[in-house]
Amino acid sequence: MTHTTPRSILALATACMLTAIAASSYAQAPRTPQVTDDAQATSPRAAPTPSSPQPFEDLDTNGDGAISKDEAAVDPPLAQAFGMLDTDADGRLTPEEYAVYAQGQS
Numbered sequence: 001m002t003h004t005t006p007r008s009i010l011a012l013a014t015a016c017m018l019t020a021i022a023a024s025s026y027a028q029a030p031r032t033p034q035v036t037d038d039a040q041a042t043s044p045r046a047a048p049t050p051s052s053p054q055p056f057e058d059l060d061t062n063g064d065g066a067i068s069k070d071e072a073a074v075d076p077p078l079a080q081a082f083g084m085l086d087t088d089a090d091g092r093l094t095p096e097e098y099a100v101y102a103q104g105q106s
């Protein structure tokens with residue numbers, strides 16, 4: 001009669017499971033605050049999202065009277081809408097074409 005099923009093994013197994021569960025939830029815990037800390041720390045400074053459209057003159061950095069795609073790149077929403085705003089598809093935004101965007105922003 002060497003058949004031994006001590007309860008200590010069951011207890012040990014249960015303890016291992018609990019430890020594993022505790023370890024997994026503990027491993028997840030420190031990540032969440034870090035992410036929110038990063039988001040709070042960086043978003044106010046590193047996100048230069050202009051609430052109002054920039055003046056045409058500011059975007060036309062080379063002063064040729066039109067906003068090229070490169071010049072529009074400083075304003076990501078404008079760069080995204082560039083193709084839609086460039087109604088004559090010449091690759092440049094005239095003041096009239098830009099006005100449509102500026103009005104839509106304000």
Ligand SMILES: [Ca+2]
Pocket residue numbers: 059060061062063064065066067068071
């Ligand atoms: Ca220009």
Ligand SMILES: [Ca+2]
Pocket residue numbers: 085086087088089090091092093094097
């Ligand atoms: Ca155009």
